[in-house]
Each structure stands twice: as C-alpha cells, then as structure tokens.
Amino acid sequence: MIQFDPCEICGADQWASAYHGSIRDGAFGSLAEKAEVRQCGGCGVERLAEDFCLPESAYSTAEYRQKLKQGLDSQDYLKTHDPLQLHTLRVAQSLSLRDSIVADAGCAGGSLLDHVRGITTEQVAIEPCDIYHERLAAQGYHVFPDLIQATGKWAGRVEVAFSIHVVEHVPNPRSFLEAIRTLMAPGGRMVLASPNRRDLLLDLLPDDYPQFFYRVVHRWYFDADSLADCARRAGWEVEAVKPVQRYGLSNTLRWLRDKAPGGAEGLPGINAGADDWWKSHLETEGRAECLYLILKNPRQE
Numbered sequence: 001m002i003q004f005d006p007c008e009i010c011g012a013d014q015w016a017s018a019y020h021g022s023i024r025d026g027a028f029g030s031l032a033e034k035a036e037v038r039q040c041g042g043c044g045v046e047r048l049a050e051d052f053c054l055p056e057s058a059y060s061t062a063e064y065r066q067k068l069k070q071g072l073d074s075q076d077y078l079k080t081h082d083p084l085q086l087h088t089l090r091v092a093q094s095l096s097l098r099d100s101i102v103a104d105a106g107c108a109g110g111s112l113l114d115h116v117r118g119i120t121t122e123q124v125a126i127e128p129c130d131i132y133h134e135r136l137a138a139q140g141y142h143v144f145p146d147l148i149q150a151t152g153k154w155a156g157r158v159e160v161a162f163s164i165h166v167v168e169h170v171p172n173p174r175s176f177l178e179a180i181r182t183l184m185a186p187g188g189r190m191v192l193a194s195p196n197r198r199d200l201l202l203d204l205l206p207d208d209y210p211q212f213f214y215r216v217v218h219r220w221y222f223d224a225d226s227l228a229d230c231a232r233r234a235g236w237e238v239e240a241v242k243p244v245q246r247y248g249l250s251n252t253l254r255w256l257r258d259k260a261p262g263g264a265e266g267l268p269g270i271n272a273g274a275d276d277w278w279k280s281h282l283e284t285e286g287r288a289e290c291l292y293l294i295l296k297n298p299r300q301e
C-alpha cells in the first residue's frame with residue numbers, strides 16, 4: 001500500500017492519481033517501475049510517493065551525482081553546467097546585482113556564483129555535498145552545508161538569492177523557501193527555477209516522455225500556479241513568472257523521432273533561427289520545460 005501523508009506544502013490530505021508507471025532512476029535508460037505520482041487537492045502540486053524518492057542524505061555524499069552518471073570532480077561539473085548559467089542570467093538581468101550580497105542555495109560546484117562574482121561583493125555558497133566545498137572556499141565564497149548554518153552570519157543580509165533546480169528535490173519546499181527568506185534583506189529578490197509540469201513534450205509523447213520527466217531524484221512537480229502558491233505560503237511576493245525553454249526545435253523533433261533525449265545536438269535543415277523561434281513560442285505559451293520565478297522578500301512595516 002502506497003502511503004501519502006498530508007501535503008508538506010499546504011496540509012491538504014486529498015491526493016488524486018497523476019501518473020502510475022516507470023520513472024527515470026538516474027541517467028536516461030535506467031528506470032524504477034510501478035512508481036506512483038499524485039496531485040494534491042489543496043495546492044495542485046504533484047508529488048512522487050516517498051517510497052520511490054532518493055533519501056535526502058544522498059545529496060551530502062557522492063550518491064546523487066553518481067546516480068546521474070555525472071562527474072564528481074569540480075572541473076567535470078563546471079564543464080557541464082557553465083553553459084546553463086546563461087538561462088539564469090537572462091532571467092536575472094532585471095535585478096541589480098552590482099555591489100550586492102548574493103547567495104546560491106544548492107550551488108553544487110559554484111558555476112553560477114563564478115558568473116556573478118565579478119560585480120557582486122560577497123557570495124554565499126550553500127551546498128550539502130562536501131565534495132565541492134574545497135573549491136568553493138578557494139574561490140573566496142562563504143560556504144555552508146545547509147541554510148540553517150548560513151543563517152547565523154547572513155540572516156537579513158542577502159540582497160539577491162538564487163536556487164536553480166533544487167526545490168523539486170527537497171523534503172519540504174515550503175520550509176526550504178522560508179529558510180532562504182530568513183537570509184534575505186528587506187526587499188531582497190530571489191530567482192527560483194524548477195522543471196515545468198506543462199512541458200509540451202508530456203502532451204506530444206504521452207507514452208514515452210513521462211518516464212523521463214518523472215524521476216526518483218525529484219519529489220515535487222510544479223506548474224506555474226503551484227510553484228507561485230508555494231512561494232506565497234513561504235512569505236514571498238511573486239514578482240514575475242518566466243517559462244524558459246533551453247532546448248530548441250531539433251531537441252523536440254529528436255524526441256518525436258528517437259523517443260530519447262538529444263540535448264543541444266542539431267538536426268540537418270533546422271537552423272538556429274528555427275530553434276530560437278520554437279523556444280520563444282514555448283515560452284510565450286507557458287509550455288517551456290523550465291519555470292523561473294522572481295520573488296521579493298516583503299519589506300517589514
């Protein structure tokens with residue numbers, strides 16, 4: 001019997017079936033079978049049954065990166081993740097980063113902080129996996145294994161926080177966002193990213209894509225409304241919701257042709273213009289594969 005406790009975000013105790021079947025267990029091709037995902041009747045979030053989730057302790061060791069078959073040393077991490085920072089920087093361009101104190105909650109090897117340190121004054125690096133700590137400290141970042149330990153020195157001081165593709169992993173997204181908010185200065189902004197449950201490929205490939213989209217490392221699956229709702233419950237104001245599509249038309253066509261991810265690899269006859277048009281189409285329609293929110297810590301009266 002699969003157990004679902006009351007929703008960690010809103011407290012509701014009504015769950016409707018959302019998906020039952022195989023899900024991704026690590027890199028593409030490895031599957032966990034007969035997994036159960038349900039949708040909360042209160043806040044609309046979807047949740048993977050806890051029995052199938054990777055335990056939180058896996059994130060402080062090599063287990064999580066090994067599961068994804070990702071390189072464990074910082075150089076491997078940086079090579080894979082540096083190109084992805086462009087998407088976060090594009091969303092963050094309306095924020096004033098210059099001379100600010102920034103934090104990245106779940107920063108891994110520190111790729112995003114590397115991209116903003118030139119114009120910011122202090123960088124707070126929060127990362128449970130200690131494999132990365134030596135490199136993060138060597139860059140001059142203030143390193144903490146979790147948000148609670150960062151609070152001692154940084155509560156009320158951070159002006160811009162980032163948390164990119166982390167909230168879908170944590171045991172309680174609401175308390176995670178509350179803990180980040182305690183670090184923030186009044187009026188401080190946060191850039192929050194998570195996969196989008198309205199990803200068009202879920203509709204285009206209903207028999208093949210769900211077992212890639214749902215995965216043991218993601219406990220939570222948000223759409224724009226449920227992610228904004230969770231942020232508000234954690235005390236944030238929602239300033240903007242921005243769907244972001246990182247992959248172009250070639251990626252979608254490869255999925256339809258091969259039933260497998262093609263990453264950023266192109267296809268003959270599909271040029272950069274077609275890729276860009278497709279990205280912008282999915283973003284405008286809210287059907288992009290990622291969601292970014294810009295959140296504001298309200299000023300205390």
Ligand SMILES: [Zn+2]
Nearest residue numbers: 007010040043
């Ligand atoms: Zn809920």
